[in-house]
Amino acid sequence: MNEPRNDEQFAERAKTLFDNSVDKLDAAALSRLNKSRHAALEQLKQSPPRSPSIVWIPATGIATAALVALIVLRGPADVGMPFEAPVASDFEILLEADSLEMLEELEFYSWLELAELEVDNNVG
């Protein structure tokens, strides 16, 4: 029954001794700690590490999925032409850095294509 109390007393004694040893740290150690602290705080002033590839993976993934959906949904019905399923190489090309701008403007290009089709139909 006395064990937990004794354990507490033991821990209290250990803590007191430990705190005493912390208070007795010499000036050299405190100086090193001070320098370490400032070195660590310097990290805050530097810009956080960024990985462009990681940053763009989610956005690119969503854009690609949308592109696939757009192609599949719009494919043969509107255009009236033989529909070719996109192949893997298409997506590789689209995922290249140069294509990212195009992906960002996807809605615009989609609208442009529709507008051109409407003009062609009207003319025809």
Place this chain on the structure above:
Amino acid sequence: MNAAASAFAVSWIREPMTGAVTLQRERQLNRFFAEVERRALRIAEISVRDRDEALDLVQEAMIKLAHKYAGKPADEWTPLFYRILQNGVRDWHRRQKVRNRVMVWFDKSTKDDEYYDVTAHAQDPAGRSPDEELQTAEAMQRLEVAIGELPARQREAFMLRTFEGLDVAGTATAMGCSQGSVKTHYSRAVHTLREQLGDHWQ
């Protein structure tokens, strides 16, 4: 769609801190380090039995915390900091094992390096300290040696709970284990230490 993708991409990026926020964070972090650093040093020193190595480990932990976790809420810093520090201590012990194996291979005994001379590490009383202070220093030395002989996980649990004052949940976060494991390690550590140091130590 485009807007959604952009928003997702932006949320993925760690938001850059403005000047005012950075300054505030810097002050908070400075206070945190100042509060925790000396205890952290002693805990690391007891773990690796070398002050210079311990100082390096503490600095490494500070830099990693500032670099990776400064954006976390301040109340999460303590367990995160000790988790980084404990990982550093474990890596240090692994490197030491490899180093010792290599030294043995080249027939250069490291027994002298491994031997921990309590007297040599004791604070020099030089006849100036009162008896009570000497007894306290000796008691701490005995405690340090006993803690150093504990299995690593018991040592971590005991020091984080007793010396740093982390609760069970915080200790579990720092050690990367369950709260049940923390309780078990801590209980065994106290039992072993009490048995080893004897009642008269208290």
